[in-house]
Amino acid sequence: MRLSLLAAAAALVAGPVLAADPKPEISRPAATPQAVGAAHTLxxxxxxxxxxxxxxxxxxxxxxxxxxxxTSASCQARARFVDAAKAKPSPASGWKLNDLIRVPNAGCPSQEAVVRVWRKPTGNAPPKLDAQGRSRIYLQESKEAAAAGKLAAIPMFAAEMGVAGKACTS
Structure with missing residues (x-):
């Protein structure tokens, strides 16, 4: 119970930092507190x-x-992950705050990592349905579009990280 109270206090300290953010598309509670030196998937x-x-x-x-x-060398990406420092994601430039991940420090409950995941949608629509009711992509048409430089934009993701709260001294 003491840990949950400290985590709630850390969330209150981080509150002013998070207040400027738009509402994220994914709503989630703070993650499980993580120990120092333990790698974890966000x-x-x-x-x-x-x-x-x-x-x-x-x-x-x-x-x-x-x-x-x-995640895998054989995975075929349908979106790109870009550097947030270069992309400078913001709602004004078409980016959407996709996720806000808060991870409390188990060894220092007054401190938490705050990761903002941004998504830039493209607005691409799926191909039109053919006479059989199927959405199809034809190789020759795609090659011609690529040669003409008319490829459709792909969605992008960016993540930025910050630390909120007070640092603990040993």
Whole structure:
């Protein structure tokens, strides 16, 4: 019970940081508190063949690290994962806040990692139905479109990370 009270206190401390965000498309409670040095999966994004993985480091300079890991070498991505620092995702530029992931630090309940996952939809519609009622993509038509430089845009994802709350001293 004490841990849940401390996690709630950490959420209150992080509240002002999160107040400026638009409402995310996916609503979820804070994750299970994670121990320092234990790598954990934050989220999988199958359409980008990616998994977000994080870990509390216990270091004051860099208290939390996260990385985008490819899920499989044979996975065929239907979306791209881009660097948030370069893409600068914001609602004004067409990005949508897809997910807000909060991970409390088990060793320091006043601290939590906050990961924002952004999605940029393309608005592409599926191909028109043919006479048999099927949506089909024809190789020759796709080759011609690629040669003409008229490929459809693909959705993009970006993730940015921050740490909220007070750091604990040992």
């Amino acid at each position: 989220r999988q994004i199958p359409e980008a063949c990616a998994r977000l993985e994080g870990m509390f480091t216990g270091q004051a300079a860099e208290p939390y690290k996260f990385a985008v890991v490819r």
